[in-house]
Amino acid sequence: MEKTIEYRHVGGDDKRFAGLCRELDAWLLEAVGAEDLAPYEELNQAVGVEDAFLAFDGEEAVGCVCLKAYDGETAEMKRFFVRKGCRGRGIARGLLETLEAFARERGYKRLILETGEMLTTAVRLYRKAGFETIQNYGPYEKMEESLCMGKSLGQNRAISG
Known part of the structure; x- marks a missing residue:
């Protein structure tokens, strides 16, 4: 029997x-x-982030995401990641749904993110x-390799499959 994943709010x-x-x-x-990652190094830092979420499989943190005003x-939405050996279990979907619910509670109307088109699995999940x-x-305005995405938080849309 597979363990239940628990999502926790952390600093x-x-x-x-x-x-x-x-x-x-x-x-x-x-x-x-x-070479392709170098321009993003500073932007990928979680500086100023107060709200992060971790996915736990038992007591092991296996995924993360954070929210930045x-x-x-x-x-x-930044720093979205699930360990390779834990992918395919709905953990990313759970982290995203947890983050969206928190953002709504905080009064945000919209979520935005930056990713790369080459990260096809992530782009598919976001869509x-x-x-x-x-x-x-x-x-990211002048970064052609960046793919920016946004979503209105007006509706709670469950992520299918």
């Missing part, structure tokens, strides 16, 4: 969150290469969750 300075972010950085380095009505491609925003 942005949580050591387990920081550890998963380091794993994400290593995975991104392997997935896209040092962008403006009064919009929050940015299933109702995210649509938007104009590149803020620090």
